[in-house]
Every structure is written in structure tokens, then in C-alpha cells.
Amino acid sequence: MASTAAAWSGQRPEQSWLSRKLDDRRVLAFLFMMPVTILLVTFLSYPLGLGVWLGFTDTRIGRDGIWIGLENYAYLFDDSVFWLSVFNTIVYTTLATVFKFGLGLWLALLLNHALPFKSLIRAIVLLPWIVPTVLSAIAFWWIYDPQFSIISYVLTKMGIIDTNIDFLGTAWNARFSLIAANVWRGIPFVAISLLAGLQTISPSLYEAAMIDGATAWERFVHVTVPMLMPILAVVLTFSVLFTFTDFQLVYAITRGGPNNATHLMATLAFQRAIPGGYLGEGAAIAVAMIPFLVASTIFSYVALARRKWQQGGSDD
């Protein structure tokens, strides 16, 4: 040891430029952030930016476009089919979300109780969610068939109706039929997510409420709902986003018909951009969805931020 100590000159060995840089916490942080930044830019920001850019061009399939400013948007502003698709999308999202949440919450509350074969029942509840969308779309296409609908068949045999129900042949019938299919698919996501939230609520809160003489309804309103609110806001946001951007169910069942009555913004964007060849116009329709999606996200942020009242505070 003595010899070693004597040999040390009292100076650190010369560090390379790279070593010095890697010792710098700011550089290290930058380097660690690089992979995720590259991933985000490549797979999220670039496609979004490209979509926004295409909306300002007259790009067609197989041919580059030129900058045309707001011309696509100006055309869409006067396009009744576009506005019809906006209307359809809002109706579809609103009604489907309301039903999914009502039924999903109800299902979650049922599943939160001590049921026999609980695990099996929960697995069954998940089935609509795990079945490929196109498969369920084809099933619904048959269920809604004007000539061979199982619903019409059963109701006819029971003597309730005389002629088959035209599920997809009229505008409102088709809209409601698609909403029903979407609700069927979306309930498991809502139910299982809310069930997870319900199970995080401490039983002591319910016990305390019961000791205070709270009824079941009061326990639900004053304990369950506030405690569930954070996850409810997140699930609501995701559900709205998924429903608003739904494509597969509608495209597989009606392709936007009859007479464009079920075109959503997503299906119209696809039809105009890919089969129709107008990438620019299709992109503009897709970009027009962004304000709605941003509004939904902001709603979620605001709802999540209001935590005080969950702990007995005010909403200020």
C-alpha cells in the first residue's frame, strides 16, 4: 500500500473528451431521452404531421400534390356529406358512450359483488372485447340482414312482427343498429376498467357510511362515485376516443350506407382518401377530427385535476 501511495502523483488520469461529456448529467439525460424521442417523432409526430400537411395539398394516390392552402377545408365546409358524417359521428359517439357507461357501470357493480364462478363470468364478459372487430362485424351483418336476420326470424315466429325489420335499410335504423353493435363491443372495456376501480375502494369507507346510517343509494353516490371518478374520467376519455374514431364496424357492416347515412368521419376520410384517391381531402377530414379529440382529452384532464372534492373539499 505504501509503495502505491508513494507512486500516485496526486493528479487524476487525463479523461477523454467522451468520458467528460458522459459525466455531464445534462448530456446523459439527453442521451437517455433520445431513443424515446426518436420513437415518438417517428411513429407519432411524423404521421400526424404528414396528415396535417396532406390536408393542405391536393395529393392523390400515386401522385405528389401541391400546396393548396385551405381549399380542401373550404370544399368540405360546403359538403353536405361531410357535415352528415360529423353529425353521424357525434350521434354515434354520444349515444354509444352513454349506453356503454350505463351498462358497463351496472355490470361492474354486479361483478364487484361476491358471485359464484366470478372468474369465469369475468372471462365471459371480456369475450366481445377480445373477438376481432371484423368477426363481430360480420356476425352483426348477418344479425341485421334484411332477409335472414335472426331477430326478425324469432320475432316473426313469436307472432310479434309480420314483416322483417329493415335494420340497415333506413337511416335511423342503420344508425341505431351500428350503435348497438358498438355498445356490445365496448361494454367489456368499460366494465372491467370500472371493476378494477371499484376494487381499489377501501371497504372501511362503506363500513363507516353504514355506521352513519347511509342507504345503498347514498353509499353509491357519496362513496362509490367520487372514489371512482378518476378512473371513470380516464375510461370515459378512452371510450370517447375509440368510439369517435371507430372505422371497422361501420365499414364492414354498412360501408357508410344507406345513402351515406352511417358514414362517420373516419369512414368518409378513408373512402375519399384511399378508394377515391384524394389523399389530401381524406387527410383534411381526418384532421377535422382533431378538435373533437383534443376537447375530449382536455375534459379528461380537467376531470382528473379536480381531486379536492373527492376528499371532501370543494371544486375550486
Next chain:
Amino acid sequence: MRWMTRRSTLGLMAGVAGGALMSRGAFAEVQVADVPAPDYQIEEGAELRILRPSKFVAGDEELFLANAKKFTEQTGVPVRVDQESWQDLRPKTAVAANVGTGPDIVLAWNDDPHQYPEKILDLTELAEYLGKKYGGWTPLAETMGKGPDGNWICIPVGGSGGKMVYRQSWLKEAGYDEFPKDTAGFLELAKKMKEIGHPVGFTLGQAEGDGNTFAHWLLWSHGASLVDEEGNVTIDSPETRQALEYGKELYPTFIPGTLSWLDPSNNKAFLAGEVSVVANGISVYYAAKTSDDPNVQAIAEDIQHAPMPIGPAGKPTETALVVNAMIFQHTKYPNAAKEYVRFIMEKDQYEPWQAASIGYWAHSLNAYDGNPIWTDDPKHTPYQKVMTEALPYGWKGPLGYASAGALADYIVVTMVSSAMSGSASIDDAIAEAEKRAKRYYR
């Protein structure tokens, strides 16, 4: 329009060729000229990916795949055949064109090749060889095959025509011996069919094949068209109004639900005995004929085919769903691809493929008029001249981005269905169609 003058010329040629075939007597045969094939030197290590529409008749797929296998055995070139649903074929083709990768050969719909002529190989040499060897191209094939410069940009493989498919026994029950030849007579028939409980049914949904077949026939039979020869939008015309008025009168004779019908819907309804008349290819008959169910087979006996009725336009106005083989420039093996397309169009492969489809794909080369499939069963015969008589979608205008886009956007189908069903007034339906068409034809 160049194709109109060519149509008349080639129609005459086809007539002469047909006459020559008739004069040869009853034995049907594909007459082949002795023409040397182009010498395509297949690239070392070549392999091919082919994209085609999914089958509507089983024999089509079976023989197509068998021919692909045969090609591999003879040349050593592995061939992978992907099948895409009718609706998804166009988007997938479009994406391949846009990104420059994917299948080497696509059997593309109608005027899709005209959307990106600069992305696909010039096939003039191959088309000229096939034309010389097989008695020339049919008029519709020539219209579809030639690009804006007059060069061949694709090889039309075949077309599925739309005819009136009806139940003979119910026609007699309605008091008819033969299917009406004009639109006025057809309207009367449809009303009688409705009265005796056998309604007609024509697809008014967004169906690639049957929706377009019916809607375009309705429009054209009354002398109307989306555009004129120069591509000017002419849909707002007295003829269109007349067509839609006729459609409104016809619509009450339909079975409920046709507004939501997609391509398979009318086949199913017809075979289930729900409707008496549909507009379709030969696939309904094929399904009945090859069914294992004796009840469905019995329907095959009762099925007959007739030309779509002639309207005030005074001439046949049917259309056809054409598939065109096009080769992308991004292929690494252009010679192998050309050789493959040549191979499937040659008699040894084409004739059995067409026979296995029992005429679902009408030929694009005149010599295949001699395929015995057309005379083996008289019920096949109405589809024999589909590629000679049918008008291209986009008629009367030029083929290209606009015609392909207008078709894919269901402009005509939506106008016809919304006016017929009363969900829009005739004026509103026309105005909407005109506005949208002008977007494409600007």
C-alpha cells in the same frame, strides 16, 4: 372519344369473327394463330407475388391457383397468390402504388391502372402478341388496356357482366313467356311479380359489383351519363331526371332492404327464393348448379339469364366489372412477371380457368368466343359477349383518376338509391352527384 370510334370498328371486326366462328359449325373451339411469343428472359432467382380479388365462384380460384402452380413447375419461379376482398382490393392496390412496394402483379379493378399509369410497366409488346394470336382484343378490353399515350398499361384478363337473372317458372306465373326487352316492359313485369308475391330486388347499397351494375344501367339506359366525352360533368340533364323518375316507379316493386344490400346479398336472397329477378353475374347460377343441396340445385333448373332491358337510349347499356393484370415498376423481376401474365392468358391455362368459372369471367380476347363453355350450357351463352358489348364505368368520359375516383365514391349509386328511395328529391340527388363529380372531373 377514341374508344367510341374504335368500338364501332372493333365491334364490326368482332361480328365478322363471330360469323366466322358460327360458320365453322357446332364444334366450338378456340382458334389460335401461329405467332411467336415474346422472349422474356426470366431473371435469376425470380419470385412473384400476385394480388387478386377473392373468389366469387370457387372454380375461378381453384384453377387460378392451379395455373400458378403449373407456372412454378414449368419455370421454377415461386408464385404467391394473395386474395383480397372486393372492397379492399382497390385500397391495397393504391397503397402498393403509392409506397412502391408490395405485390409485383395486381389483378386490378376496372380503371384502377389508369390512376397510376406512370407506376406500372408498359405491356404493349405482350398485348400485341396476345391480340395477334387470339383474334384481337374485345372493345372493352382495348378501352381498359390502353393508357393515355395509347400504349398498353395492363392486360385485361376478363370481365364479369351483369345480366337479368330470373326464375323462369315465376315469369310464366306472371304471364310472360320471355323476359321483357325494354324498360317499359320490365317495369310492368316487376309490378306483376310484386303482385304475385315474388318481388324483384336490385342492389342499392355500396356494392362494388352489383350496386354499380344496376345504377349505371338505370342511368345509361335513359341516355344519361355522369360526364361527356371530354369529361365535362353532364349529370344534371333531362335524361337523368327521366332515369330517376323511372327508378322511383320501379322501387316499390323491390323487396325491402335493398338499400343495405352489399354484393353477396342479392345472391343469397335469390337462392333463398325471396326474390324473382336480380341483376348479377353468372355466380347465382354457378352457386345453384354446384350446390350440394337438392333444393338449391332445383333452382338452377329454373334460373334463366336475359340481357338488361333497353331503355329510351335505344341500345344495350350494360357494364362489366373488369380485372386487369398490371405489373408495378417496383417489381424486381419484370420479365418473370410479364411471362406470368402471358402464361395465364394462353389457351392451355385460360380456357380451363374460364371453364371452371363457367363463364363468370368473360374473355377479353376474341378467340375465346370459341371456348366450349359458352355452348355447353345455353344458360352460359348470354354472358359470352360481355367484353364486346359492355360499356366501361366512366362512360362516356376518359378513364383515369376522375373516373376511378367517381366510381369508388359511389356517386352514381348514391344518387340513384337516394332518389329511388325518396330519401332525397330528384333535384337534390342530382345536385349532390354533380357537385361531387365536379370535384373529381375538375
